Amino acid sequence: MLHDLVNQGLPFEFLERIASLLQAHRGVISKAICMSPTTVARRAKVGRFSSLESDRIVALVAVVKEALSLFEYDVAAATEWMNSPVRGLGSKRPNDMLGTRVETNAVVDLIGRLKRGSACVRLARWSSGLGSCSYFRYRSFGRKSVQIILLTHESSFACSKAG
Template sequence: MTSPVFKTYEPPQTSEKTVWYQIGLPSRGQALYQIVQEGVPYTTYTKLVELSGADVKKLSEMLAIPLTTVNRRAKSGRFSTHESDRIVQFVEVYEAAVRLFEGDREAARQWMKSPIKGLGGKAPMEMLSTGVELDAVIDMIGRLEHGIVA
């Protein structure tokens, strides 16, 4: 029997407790699509740095956005569509991790930094620069949520 794939995570509706709400982004729908097309504001990035516990440089590395580009976006005020997509994908993973740990952001941050056997011994934060790796992290979170040993 084939095991189910749990990569269709949908963040909960926006509330004050979600990462989405705290960084000022809608969690889905047309409003999110439009923001990604127009470019995520740099202020959203700084809020994400604060919430995730990563510094500006570390987050840029995780997202595969060069630090020089991040610095240029600080001046221009917005990220490109592609960069915005990477940011939104990170938010999706981070929100899923926070949800996995029932709202405990510190536990989620620690889990994201820890090597995971089911991810080939890599930490989830090391696997966010490509879509394939990001999907593996989302799958892992889904398996853990459903009690499937990783």
């Protein structure tokens, strides 16, 4: 069971697999879970993470799973979103908000609101090299190639048209 694995400490290979899936260097992943490069190097030698570090890794996986679901399993789009400032998170990057459960829950909560359409998004579509902007709820845009800029307002979630 997952809680047993977390209590024992996840094997180091788990971090390597996550980095591979996200096409990111393990340093990026370790920074997201608030681990220094020297701690990561020590864990590589030992081959296992502490239970606290394992819990952070599991939280990262949960956020990544939700982000992938939001972007219909487009790894590049989900990764770009995770690395971009998001207004609904106080202009912080989701990857910078994975150090504590409270921050992780805020990211998961925002993703849930986006999935339900209770947060607004601005979609910029490019066809034949010409950009055209349209405003939609998340559910309405499907698999089209889009650049997503989140425009959520923390308290009211009102849509606003940005330049």
